[in-house]
Amino acid sequence: MLARVVENVYWLARYLERAENTARLVNVNTNLVLDLPAGFAPGWMLLVDISGGREVFDALGGRAEDANTERRVVRFLLSERQNAGSLVSSLRMAHENARTLREVLPSEVSEQLNEFYAEFTRDIANGINKRTRFEFLKQTVLRLQTLAGQLDGTMNRNDAFTFLQIGRNLERADMTSRIVDVRSAQLLPAETPELRPFDTVQWMSVLKSLSGYQMYRLRMRSRVRRADVMQFLLRDDQFPRACGFCLERISDALRGLPRSAEVLALLDDAARFLGVANLETLDQAGLHELVDRLQLEIQGIHDGIAKSYFPSRDGANRPLLAARAGEPAQSQSSR
Amino acid sequence: MSTDWKAYPAASFHDELVGPGGGAREAGRALLRCLSGLGDDEIAVRQQAAELAIKAMGITFTVYHEQDGSIDRAWPLDIIPRTISRREWLRIEAGLRQRALALNRFIDDIYHAQRCIADGIVPASIIASSKNYRPQCRGIDPPLGTWAHICGSDLVRDADGTVYVLEDNLRVPSGVSYMIENRHVIKRVFPELFENAAILPVDDYPLQLFDTLAALSPRKETRPEVVVLTPGIYNSAYFEHAYLARQMGCELVEGRDLAVDGDDCVYMQTVRGWTRVDVIYRRIDDDFLDPESFRADSTLGVPGLMRAWASGKVALANAPGAGVADDKLVYSYVPDLIRYYLGEDAILPNVPSWRCGEPRHLDHVLGHLDELVVKPVDGSGGYGILMGPASTQRERAQFAAALKADPRSFIAQPVIRLSTVPTFVTDRLEPRHVDLRPFILSGPQTWVTTGGLTRVALRKGSLVVNSSQGGGSKDTWIVDTEA
DSSP, rough: BBBHHHHHHHHHHHHHHHHHHHHHHHHHHHHHHHHSSSTOOOSSHHHHHHOOOOOHHHHHSSSSTTTTHHHHHHHHHHTTTTTSSSHHHHHHHHHHHHTTTTTTOHHHHHHHHHHHHHHHHHHHHHSSHHHHHHHHHHHHHHHHHHHHHHHHOOOOOOOOOOOEEEHHHHHHHHHHHHHHHHHHHSSTTTGGGGGGGHHHHHHHHHHHTTOOOHHHHHOOSOOOOHHHHHHIIIOOSSSTTTTHHHHHHHHHTTTTTOOOHHHHHHHHHHHHHHHHOOOOTHHHHHHHHHHHHHHHHHHHHHHHHHHHHHOOOOOOOOOHHHHHHTTTOOOOOOO | OOOOTTTTTTTOBBBSSSSSOOOGGGGGGHHHHHHHHHHHHHHHHHHHHHHHHHHHHTTTEEEETTEEEEEEEEOOEEEEEEEHHHHHHHHHHHHHHHHHHHHHHHHHTTTTTHHHHHSSSSSSSSHOOOOOOOGGTOOOGGGOOOOOOEEEEEEEEEEEEEEEEEEOSOOOOOOHHHHHHHHHHHHOOOOOHHHHHHOOOOOTTTHHHHHHHTTSOOOSSSOOOOEEOOTTTTTHHHHHHHHHHHHHEEEEEEGGGEEEEETTTTTEEEEEEEEOOOEEEOOOOOGGTTTTSOOTOOOOSTTTHHHHHTTSSSSEETTTTGGSSSSHHHHHHHHHHHHHSSSOOOOOOOOOOOOSSSSSHHHHHHTTTTEEEEEEEOOTTTTOEEEGOOOHHHHHHHHHHHHHHHGGEEEEEEEEOOOHHHHHHHHEEEEEEEEEEEEESSSSSEEEOOOOOEEEETTTTTOOGGGGGGGEEEEEEEETTTT
């Protein structure tokens, strides 16, 4: 299969996964804000930080603390086309990628995505409006999961499917680690006695933004505690959105491909590094450092995959004969 | 309500289905009988069913939209087919085959000895005035001596029933995928007619195309690696590129997937390594094919591709430079070229053309601007054309000035009163103008599609059939009336 095609499949998977995560994040935050005492709500700017879009948000103007923060942030995350990380941008990119993949994607997937993208852009106002937001985003997540299900249920297990798995799992690991980092940093101080009841609510919301609350209870059989939530989200080998689980799936997928030794070594490093941290004693600064490092590992894994498998973009002087003999082509790409 | 066929025909045009007096022409008897029995309401229901089928089958063409990127629009298909009798078609097919043969001989001659110029068949200036002449192609011998492997010739029928060739598209003609898909849809809409009438099938085109391409492979000992080269998803014909690749079981590649190595061979980059490519069905214009030979700013092409082609390591279809014959001035000489290369008279006539570069012709054109269509010789897509009968005094004055300043850049033709076919408009059938684009494959054999893509101008009185300008399409039935 063409290197460009598998790259587009990889990005299709990442954009679909990103879109789904964004819808979940906004929905869970909308609920959380209702549960917390006025004045203590972690607020909406947090979501901008999780999405990594603070600079773009500020550049678009307006003050972060003005009265319409919620509306502005929700608009920024759902419908702002200038925000490359917004839901609409992710869907648009997924749609564009799918258009180049007509010959490898099952036709019902292309049709679904075409239809969904058109409906989403038509009805997006329902996502901004607080009263209709929950239902709109719930439907969005449902449509995206339908697409994921169709892909799983109808695609040949070929190179394209392998890169679909890799893209989806890398994006998941990335998003889970961001959520753990940013949310835990902004949790209300637990040592303040009058706020203790809210501590649990907030950790529950962290789990819920990853659809992980129920699975957490099932798996951990404990009340919601910080160290257990960390263990579950970072290391678990059963929960499909846990970083550890996702990295293991990427390794599985890569084992069937040539030239995978280098990336597999990176994945092993990441898993080992995740495994040694003592989550019981890890303070906020330590956690932040850990996630920072994990994010770098994830970026490194992406770069390794791009270098080994995606088209090189450095023009005419590619060492073709060498590359055919098994050496990966040179690449400067890190998209 | 059902159509009153006696009152239907627009008297001053040739209708493809209904003859003078309201009776069916030979090839359309079963169809007209069926339509008369259906009534407008049932036809409307079937039109809607066809539109749903097109959506469900994902038959689209692409329109670029600034905010939303590329938008796929449903392909416009009118369900009333255009019918042609097999007997008439056999004559047209022979004419097209003859034409493709002569055009390929002409292109090969132009890039070699230029006998046709030495022998005074065409003037030497024809090379200088052809925008698509490529000096880089001089002396190159493509496989089988064939340059235009895929040709789409546009046919029109005038009021007196004569079928003319309006133009030959020898660069990257498109539309054939819609010809095949139109048939798939119409089979669902009129299954009863396909059971009873002898309508010839059209869907072997992808196989014929693959065989034509595979025959060009420089490596005879291995299964040829044939690919389709597309400019990408923003191209309006992207659907067709993907469709043909899928139907032929080939990779759909972009320029950046390919590279020419030190051995002058072309390779494509796959996830498992570099694979040699033998034949490229390119849907990219010459200009963008190879930045080393043509436009240096092209990012769509492949550096070194011309070198690989010239050394015979890869075959390109159509060959670079084939567009030299895709020129209105060359067009005007095609009957002479057929006589010169094949020693035969042209079976299909050209639309009579005045070459404004010849003083006698220029005088005639200047004196009859209000009756003629004036076209730039290198134009396409209907740009820069004067439609005499519909023009204003001012427009004619402007064209007269342009003609005098640069007469060699124009030809003029009489207005062809395109034939009509009943077409479903809002809630009933009305005559609308059509043309026909058959496709001719040239390789070891010359092969012509059974019929072609019929395009229809949906606006009343309009002669513009392009889908980008509100044109629609029809299924084309070659009906064996002797079966």
